[in-house]
Amino acid sequence: MKAIVYTSHTGHTQRYAQLLAERTGVPAYSMKEAREKLRPKDEIFYMGWLMAGTVKGVQAAMDRYTIRGAAIVGVSPQGNGDLWTEARINGGYSDSGGRLFYLQGGYAPEKLGFFYRMMMKPMASSVIRQVEGKGDAATAQEREMAEVFRNGGDFVRREALDEIVQWFREGDHTGEVKAVPRVEF
Template sequence: MKAQAIVYTSNTGFTKEYARILAEKTTLPLYNLESALKSLPYGSEVIYLGWLRASFVNGYVKAAKKFRINAVCGVCMGECGSQLDSVRKNNKIPDGIKVFTLQGGFDMKKLRGMNKFMMKIMVKHLTKDIMAKETRTEEDEKLLLMMSKGASFVSEKNLEPVIEFAKNS
């Protein structure tokens, strides 16, 4: 069945930006999760976007209890298409639901509370690991940029497979 809406949960704005672009390109209505839970009827077909933390899609479980999810998009610091198996497994996403991962961005200044505390520790360790490598990949360089200065890799190009899925499902 074709999705009736796009529903998202965003922490620092990168997932929200992807959701906005997807809604614009598909002409589907856009809801943050809290609004969707109040506005959309039980069983509505949706595409769900949420930010990743340790391969868990924030808000997915809550959304899956009320909606029929056609696709899940996890927005992360890593490359598009990374972590697909772990995202599916950790979130117990059924095989019939399409899973995408999208590279978003990182901005320490936008984090709060426990998320900020945890990310400070992760950034310290990850930076140390990357700097210790003899040769760094393009992915390593992107991560260093995000962690040191903050950066966004949100783009319509990254969303093309999701847009195609939404239009053809």
């Protein structure tokens, strides 16, 4: 693997990329830095943040590099939707053989620009209303998500990268992420 390439908006994905670089010895570059440091079709591990079901920057990374694996960073404790069902059925791999991982990053509304804040506001309100409507029947995880949407939260943890570090050390990464990972809500 030539590099870890990431796209980050509020810093959670960047922190994961830097931690992964420390643990693997593979350099981490933002997409902008990567354009200066890497050649087209170099093999990379991509890390991107999840917004409205789309992994930010992954299409540009696929157009330029060979993505052997990807980590998608989101707010919820676990990935969901068709992509994650597919990855679980395939033992954590995409249909084209690229390894897929999910990391819980966080939510920092104060770091979001106006556009993203406005996009997140109805979703956050909906989650909070649903959890409040359940009262005592709400699970601990649901209550935690409501709290995150009220006040923000940071879940970046070094140990969350253990499975990815192990995958890096296994070597011989021949699969490729070829389709845009999308999470359906």
